[in-house]
Amino acid sequence: MHLPEPLILLNGSPAAAVSPFDRGLAFGDGVFRTLRLEAGEPVWWSDHHAKLVADCRQLGMDCPRRKEWEQDIAWIAARQADAVLKLMVTRGPGPRGYQVPERPYPTRIVLASSLPDLPDPVRECGAQVRICDLRLGHQPRLAGAKHLNRLENVLARMEWDDPTIDEGILLDGMERVVSGVMSNLFIRLDGAWLTPSLGQCGVAGVARARLMPRLGAREADFGLDSLLRADAILLCNSLIRLRWVARLGERTWQRPDDFDVLMEGLCSGA
Secondary structure, rough: OOOOOOEEEOOEEOOOOOOOEEEHHHHHHHHEEEEEEEEEEEEOHHHHHHHHHHHHHHHHOOOOOOHHHHHHHHHHHOOOOOOEEEEEOOEEEEEOOOOOOOOOOOEEEEEEEEOOEEEEHHHOOEEEEEEEEEOOOOOOOOOOOEEEOHHHHHHHHHHOOOOOOOOOEEEEEEEEEEOOOOEEEEEEEEOOEEEEEEOOOOOOOHHHHHHHHHHHEEEOOOEHHHHHHHOOEEEEEOOOOOOOEEEEEEEEEEEEHEEEEEHHHHHOOO
């Protein structure tokens, strides 16, 4: 179902507009989360709120109160029970220049859009992926946070327009696998589940955090050779939840035997 019109709240108001002096617009000075709204309930809400708070703290900025987010989400849910929610918080308006205002007033934005058109049934349809040419730069101060400056992802996504390609795989400058353009990933190598270390770059997603204990996965540094040797690759984010990789170039994989169990485990709980 598509939304008849965008549903947007800015600091709790459907009529407000973002200031041209907002630091989120000027510098990408803020963070965001993307999550599903199903039957009027935000999926994995506690996890997403905790990550919002943590990412704001990582940037040294205040996060709006949980009650304010929940009031905004309730307003959206009363008008559209099933949607994609994008929650953004910026450091707010400020004067020209990089210096942080002495008393910043954060901007809180909630945007609702239509749910993604995923293959039906997605569990049976593996993803086709490619390796992106762009290499992610290292910045430990920002690593893990889903900050508003996502230009690397934008440039990487511009590399293909083939509708059969579902995702691009990102490597860093040392040729280590980091993530998908829009997802986190896991590989099963020599019987053990691994997910890339994110201490230098990349986004630590909520789906990744939920899946790690279910797989017994550990973080590791690995390159393209290990990716191609893996006997299974999984992609995850809060919208697709979980998808298995079927093809990368000439390399193909079969659907993991335990995929349904993993999907059910990931989707269970609040």
